[in-house]
Amino acid sequence: MGWYNRRLAKSLWVFHVSASPCNNCDIEILDLLTPRYDVERFGIKLVGSVRHADVLLVTGVINEKVAPRVRRLYEQAPKPVFVVGVGTCPTSGCCFKESYNTVQRREDVIPFNVYVEGCPPKPEAMIDAIVKLMGVLNG
Amino acid sequence: MTAQTLFDFFVFPGIVFTAVLGLLAGWVDRKVSARFQYRVGPPLFQNFNDLFKLLGKETILVRTGVRWLFIAAPLAGFAVLSLAATSVGTALFFGRTSGTDLIVLMYLLMFYSVLIVLGGASPGNVFSSLGAGREVKLLLADELPFILACLVPVIRAGYKLDFGAILAYQAGQGMLVASVSGAVAFVVALLAVQAKMALPPFHIPEAETELVAGPFIEYGGPLLAFWKLNQFMMLVVFPFLLILLFWGGFPLRGLGLLWGVLKYLLILVLIIIVKNTNPRVRTDTAIAFFWKYLSPLALAAVVLAVLGV
Numbered sequence: 001m002g003w004y005n006r007r008l009a010k011s012l013w014v015f016h017v018s019a020s021p022c023n024n025c026d027i028e029i030l031d032l033l034t035p036r037y038d039v040e041r042f043g044i045k046l047v048g049s050v051r052h053a054d055v056l057l058v059t060g061v062i063n064e065k066v067a068p069r070v071r072r073l074y075e076q077a078p079k080p081v082f083v084v085g086v087g088t089c090p091t092s093g094c095c096f097k098e099s100y101n102t103v104q105r106r107e108d109v110i111p112f113n114v115y116v117e118g119c120p121p122k123p124e125a126m127i128d129a130i131v132k133l134m135g136v137l138n139g
Numbered sequence: 140m141t142a143q144t145l146f147d148f149f150v151f152p153g154i155v156f157t158a159v160l161g162l163l164a165g166w167v168d169r170k171v172s173a174r175f176q177y178r179v180g181p182p183l184f185q186n187f188n189d190l191f192k193l194l195g196k197e198t199i200l201v202r203t204g205v206r207w208l209f210i211a212a213p214l215a216g217f218a219v220l221s222l223a224a225t226s227v228g229t230a231l232f233f234g235r236t237s238g239t240d241l242i243v244l245m246y247l248l249m250f251y252s253v254l255i256v257l258g259g260a261s262p263g264n265v266f267s268s269l270g271a272g273r274e275v276k277l278l279l280a281d282e283l284p285f286i287l288a289c290l291v292p293v294i295r296a297g298y299k300l301d302f303g304a305i306l307a308y309q310a311g312q313g314m315l316v317a318s319v320s321g322a323v324a325f326v327v328a329l330l331a332v333q334a335k336m337a338l339p340p341f342h343i344p345e346a347e348t349e350l351v352a353g354p355f356i357e358y359g360g361p362l363l364a365f366w367k368l369n370q371f372m373m374l375v376v377f378p379f380l381l382i383l384l385f386w387g388g389f390p391l392r393g394l395g396l397l398w399g400v401l402k403y404l405l406i407l408v409l410i411i412i413v414k415n416t417n418p419r420v421r422t423d424t425a426i427a428f429f430w431k432y433l434s435p436l437a438l439a440a441v442v443l444a445v446l447g448v
Contacts, residue, residue, distance in 0.1 A: 004195045011188040038178040040169070043185055048351040051199065051359035054192070078197035078359040 002139055008054065008080065009137035011043040012130065015053030015077070019070045021060025024120040025087035029057055032123040044130065050076045055133070058110070061089040063101040067109045074110040082113045084129060091115040144237070152228025154221045161371035162186040167404075168374065168411050175415045186371065193364035201357050203263035212258030213358070213365035216251050220372045223247045227379045230302035231389045240300040241289060244380070248335065251369070252278045255337075255344065258366075259354025270353030274337070274344040276422050280429040281334035281341070284327050287437035291315070291324035292384045294444040306388045314387035320443035325385040327437040329406070332377045333413055334425070336370070340417035341425055378406040 014033075018026050033039060033046050047053055050073050062070055074083070088094040090112065096102050103109055116129040147153055165186045173180025200206050226239035226247075252274060259271030292315055293300055296308035315321030334341040345353035355366055382389055382402050389399035420428065 004191070007188050007191045007195070011185065011192045035176045035178045038173070038180075040173060040181050041179045043181060043188060049356040049359075051357055052352065052355075052363060054196075076199070078199055080196065 005137045009134040013045050013047045013052055013054045015047055015050050015056055017056050017058045017073055019058055019060045019062040019066045025059035028120040032126050037123050053077050054081060056083045057086050058083055058090050059086045061093055061096045062103050062106055062109050067103050071109055083110055084114045085112045086116050088117055088119045091117055147229050148225045152232055153225040157224040157372050157375045161375045164374040164407055165371045171411045172415050190364050194361050196360035198360045201262040205261045208257055208261040212254050213362050216254045216369045217365050219247050219251050220369050224376045227376055231379055231383050232391055234303055236301055236303045242300055255354050262357035264357050266350045267354055267356050270344045270350050277334055277343050280426040281331045284429050284433040284437045285331035287441055288324040288328035291320050291440050291444045309387040315385045319448050320440045321385055323440040327433050336373050339414045340420050342419060343422055378403050381406055
């Protein structure tokens with residue numbers, strides 16, 4: 001299992017799930033995937049289909065309308081899959097914590113593995129989170 | 140089914156050799172493309188990591204799909220490409236033709252494209268079916284100039300479809316690209332091969348910004364691993380075929396070995412350069428390009444070949 005985990009750590013394919021964000025974190029995720037930061041040298045690739053994904057980058061505070069859809073996306077991703085909550089919204093709800101539309105507990109919808117703080121987080125912070133995820137996989 | 144045949148099919152130049160060389164050629168592709176974009180690019184064994192990672196993931200079968208076809212398409216594609224790689228490889232390296240000739244090879248390569256269509260049509264997904272339909276149109280577009288271009292070596296070798304005859308003609312008379320008809324036919328065949336591999340600018344079936352992932356959208360895990368392996372094996376089969384038909388073969392001795400490796404790298408780098416410098420063409424533009432411009436050019440090459448130029 002350690003050998004497979006090391007393969008997985010070197011080849012994380014990323015899928016972007018926007019669960020009602022304000023789109024700032026989405027823009028920063030797109031920044032991350034540009035040639036300036038070049039995450040392909042870590043094996044990270046943006047994939048279009050959730051069935052090809054290893055990491056779901058969830059942005060936005062999950063609200064009631066999108067929660068069943070996020071749950072369905074999580075179930076469509078072949079396991080093992082990791083969920084990274086990008087931004088302060090999935091981490092703590094940010095300023096939308098007390099809104100009528102926000103789900104009570106984000107962990108009830110999908111399990112999260114890593115949270116990246118920031119509104120929006122810098123691409124360097126996102127790289128740091130992915131590196132920590134790789135560190136956990138590498139043992 | 141002698142030990143020699145089994146060795147040819149499974150080890151060299153069959154499955155193991157083509158898979159390993161294909162994964163490394165795919166790395167060359169990704170690295171050169173990264174350097175084009177002023178990036179660093181992935182490490183050497185990245186494609187091996189991708190493949191092993193995919194082999195360990197969960198297999199999900201879509202409820203609305205045709206399950207046996209969904210599973211059979213990538214595996215049959217792997218079998219077909221292994222057979223094509225073995226036949227091209229044994230003819231190229233050892234001069235053994237073992238019952239396959241150019242027509243069988245063309246049939247196998249077209250069958251692979253049909254398998255992409257079937258694999259894309261098998262889940263009930265809209266994007267997948269659209270991708271399968273686009274692969275049909277691309278197949279219609281690129282088969283004609285490819286067949287016409289492959290007629291040129293046949294004609295020059297004395298109207299013989301056998302790989303051994305084509306190689307023997309080039310051993311005697313020099314490489315076919317040195318002649319006018321051979322050079323024109325090589326250019327046409329290179330562009331047709333770019334379309335057969337569905338690489339940019341002809342990556343119409345798997346149009347990422349339009350169709351998400353095209354025929355491969357519902358594939359994940361080990362089945363996707365086989366599709367990726369097929370795509371990498373095509374990066375070996377098609378350049379070897381072009382070397383066999385136009386560049387005079389790949390002798391396994393002395394300086395010829397180095398020259399053969401250089402030929403392979405040259406064709407690979409040409410494919411990568413075309414891949415990185417062109418945007419995607421529309422389906423009708425692709426069909427017009429292949430039928431209105433490349434097919435008459437290939438026909439002119441055939442006429443020149445008959446005239447002996």
